[in-house]
Amino acid sequence: MSRLNLTTQRKAILDLVQSCEDHPTAAEIMERLRMKGHQFAYGTVYNSLRYLTDAGLIRELKLGETASRYDGRTEDHYHIVCKKCGRVDEVLSAPPAEWIREVAAKTNYDVHHSQVVFEGVCYSCKHPNA
Amino acid sequence: MSRLNLTTQRKAILDLVQSCEDHPTAAEIMERLRMKGHQFAYGTVYNSLRYLTDAGLIRELKLGETASRYDGRTEDHYHIVCKKCGRVDEVLSAPPAEWIREVAAKTNYDVHHSQVVFEGVCYSCKHPNA
DNA sequence: ATTAAATTTATACTAAGTCTAAATACTATT
DNA sequence: AATAGTATTTAGACTTAGTATAAATTTAAT
Known part of the structure; x- marks a missing residue:
């Protein structure tokens, strides 16, 4: 458990997920980042989503579809x-x-x-x- | 809703899944069929699993892993x-x-x-x- | 036996995500 | 400020699980 390290990329992704009303997939997150002018590497988005999930700042939802979705709400629900x-x-x-x-x-x-x-x-x- | 059509392949796959104590993935099902002397095409196993699931004879479990698992128990659980x-x-x-x-x-x-x-x-x- | 429909097979393809190695960015120490 | 060491990002190859397709085979119905 090391200290939280929010890089530019991770911060942008965290902000984006937290601002969503819905539960976007990684692909949707990339698309929305692109629309906001961010262009991060494919792998960085996945890495960051995992990092943020492990840090407890966002949640990964596995709802039985092929792709995971992400949720900015961290309370148990x-x-x-x-x-x-x-x-x-x-x-x-x-x-x-x-x-x-x-x-x-x-x-x-x-x-x-x-x-x-x-x-x-x-x-x-x-x-x-x- | 057409009549149930259990081909040789579907029957063998149904028997196998029903005989399992555990919850095998499609890949594990193929492996076990091979050990029993069956050698079905890759796609046939997937098709049959879907057919049997749709027919309600087995259940597909999505437990949050990358691969689906299959369960011969059809009661709600x-x-x-x-x-x-x-x-x-x-x-x-x-x-x-x-x-x-x-x-x-x-x-x-x-x-x-x-x-x-x-x-x-x-x-x-x-x-x-x- | 002949046609039609369904199924299987082999193989190509797709989607989602991981892995790797090189490049870049931070951090700490002097 | 320069250096070394660690962490992160990037680009792209690769993997896994599953779908799609077209030809071959099987089954069912006349």
């Missing part, structure tokens, strides 16, 4: 994906502690963390006329 | 991954319905399904001496 339009929203309710305890007891694991991805249909897709 | 050794176990307790209702209410989604992956440390890794 989950996601819900719309099957119809692909939209991803935040889920702020945590799974009940009672359930986690039950899982730990039944599996004999120390449970550190859980990733939850809900799938369903979002409000807009339910009401396409509105 | 979840998984727990050991951070130390990578081992994957089944979790049979479902998330409480109350929590799902809360999530649906807060997000305005119709929630159809949830994928849950727990991370932690398994019994063997906790007690390495035993």
